Amino acid sequence: MSESPVKPQTTTHHSLAGLRTTLRRLAHRAGLSVETRYRLALSATRVAAPELQAGRPVFLETVPPCPAETDGAGNGDGDRDGRLTVRLHMPYAPHRPALDGLPLPAERLPGPAVVWRVPAASSASCGSSGSSASSASEPSGDGPPGLVELLEEELSAAVERMDALAADHQRLKHELAETNSGVLALYVQLEERDEQLRQAHGRILRQLEDALRPPPVRVPGLELAVHYEPAEKHAPTGGDLYDWFVLPDGTVHITVVDALGHGLTSTRSALNVTHAVRTLALEGHSLESIVARTDEVLATFDHELMATVQLVRLDPRSGELVLANGSHPPALLVRGDGDTRLLEVRGRGIGFPLPGSERLLRDRLDPGDLLVLYTDGLTESRRDPREGEQRLAKAARRHRHRPIEEIPAAIAEEMHTVILHPDDTVALTVRRADTNRGG
Structure with missing residues (x-):
């Protein structure tokens, strides 16, 4: 049959x-x-x-x-x-x-x-x-593996392949060291091959990283850009993550997360937070409740998760700005005339005692104003976080008129001129388009 x-x-x-x-x-x-x-x-x-x-x-x-x-x-x-x-x-x-x-x-x-x-x-x-x-x-669970598990499997396979190639490379180098005058030429060839493999490995890792980090949303009236910098160049994944999307009413939602730790484990934790927040937001839960509800959802299967989180809602038509916070560094608002202000909201993050945002902070983004969201790797690269916040305000004021896609990296470069303890860093900027400015 x-x-x-x-x-x-x-x-x-x-x-x-x-x-x-x-x-x-x-x-x-x-x-x-x-x-x-x-x-x-x-x-x-x-x-x-x-x-x-x-x-x-x-x-x-x-x-x-x-x-x-x-x-x-x-x-x-x-x-x-x-x-x-x-x-x-x-x-x-x-x-x-x-x-x-x-x-x-x-x-x-x-x-x-x-x-x-x-x-x-x-x-x-x-x-x-x-x-x-x-x-x-x-989604993953008792059924098929989820996206993070598949990405981890691909990353693990790439690492295993690199380890095997590196071991083979070391063996060949040892054998060549015992040979005659041809050693130098062969060694140079192997070094070139090793560099090619490192570059190929880096491309694979960047592709996997791109799958986790969404490009800026395109919304009329707003300019958005982001810069991510890992604590270690050879491990370009970590617990600093972000998400942004447009809600059915036309407002833009932005999530910034900093999960405890480094590497793939913290990446999975941060991804769980962004997915939970996105789901709750699209289901229509109030912004003030989402931090606490995210903790409630994730506590059942990730008992070790600890993460700070900041949530932002922005109406591109009116410029109305609403923030909720869970133990995350304050956002920075840079006015068109250069005046700066930290937007501080008290709250406790995911996995913290009594998680949730204590209130909502409301403000307005006027044409030409710049909003800077970030993780603590940007301001705590030196000993004093408050000093880092002051330096951040000066850097953002100095670079606020540059093309939006250049601003986050320019701020990060200026902030990291001296790094005492490197950490993963996200710098995200939103500028409301100034219709009075030329070109």
């Missing part, structure tokens, strides 16, 4: 983060190797990026891997041969996508569409009655 045909599953995507997440989970479920999985995600991201950045949706069609079927003449179904088939449709693209140099080569289809057919180790999803699209969006 022949197996029933597998219907393709189609999902619509409006963001690179959503597309990457769906692909990673589909690839994991199909049993693809970790390397093939992130190559597929990076390739699809590169092809779809121009469309999604232009605000046009893309459509992802997948066919799970199944055993090959043949008819009496020996002909088989091309999509049912043990391969995961992924088709990316871009019906609104003005021209066909470029496919040169993709990490995982793709086949070009008629029109603005491409396909990847990847041999898979598992056919468990063959003939499944569940929707691949819905499964790909489920």
Whole structure:
């Protein structure tokens, strides 16, 4: 008795983060190797990026891997041969996508569409009655691994590969040290190869980091930019994270989180906080209650989590500004005339006793005003945090008229001229557009 045909599953995507997440989970479920999985995600991201950045949706069609079927003449179904088939449709693209140099080569289809057919180790999803699209969006728990677990697995695989290459490199260097006059030339070649591997490793880590750190939202009337700097250059992930999105009423929500610790564990904690805050905000919970409710939600499965958090709501039309805080450093408001003020709100963070924001602080961002949000790595690089806040006010005042995308990095560079104890740093700036200023 022949197996029933597998219907393709189609999902619509409006963001690179959503597309990457769906692909990673589909690839994991199909049993693809970790390397093939992130190559597929990076390739699809590169092809779809121009469309999604232009605000046009893309459509992802997948066919799970199944055993090959043949008819009496020996002909088989091309999509049912043990391969995961992924088709990316871009019906609104003005021209066909470029496919040169993709990490995982793709086949070009008629029109603005491409396909990847990847041999898979598992056919468990063959003939499944569940929707691949819905499964790909489920959170982690007792079921399939979540996004952070998949990213950790990919990062671990990259680190293991680098460790193996480094061990091999050391062995070769030891053998070459015992050879004759050819040692120097071979050593130079190995050093060049090692540098290439370090650069490749860095690119992989930056791609994984980008999956966790969303680009600025585009909102008429507002300019937004962010700068992230890890405490250690070779470990570019940490507990300092941010999130920003537009609520249904048109206001912009911004979350800044600083989770205790460094590395992947603190990254997971910070990501849990941003996801919980986003969910509660989109469900319509009041801003004043979200810090406490986030602690209540996360306390059931992350008992070690401790994080400071700052929440900001900004109406781009009126400039109305509302802040809630949980043990986080105060925001800095820089007026168009250069006057500065710290926006301090008392409260306790996630995992602290009696968590929650004690009140809401309300203010207004006028045209030309600059709001600076940050983590303590920006102001506590020296001994005295208050001295750091004073230096921050001077730096922000000095750089406030620069293009918005330059301001966060310029402030961080000035603040970190002397670093006594390095820490992960996020510097995020929001400026209300000044219609009276030229160009």
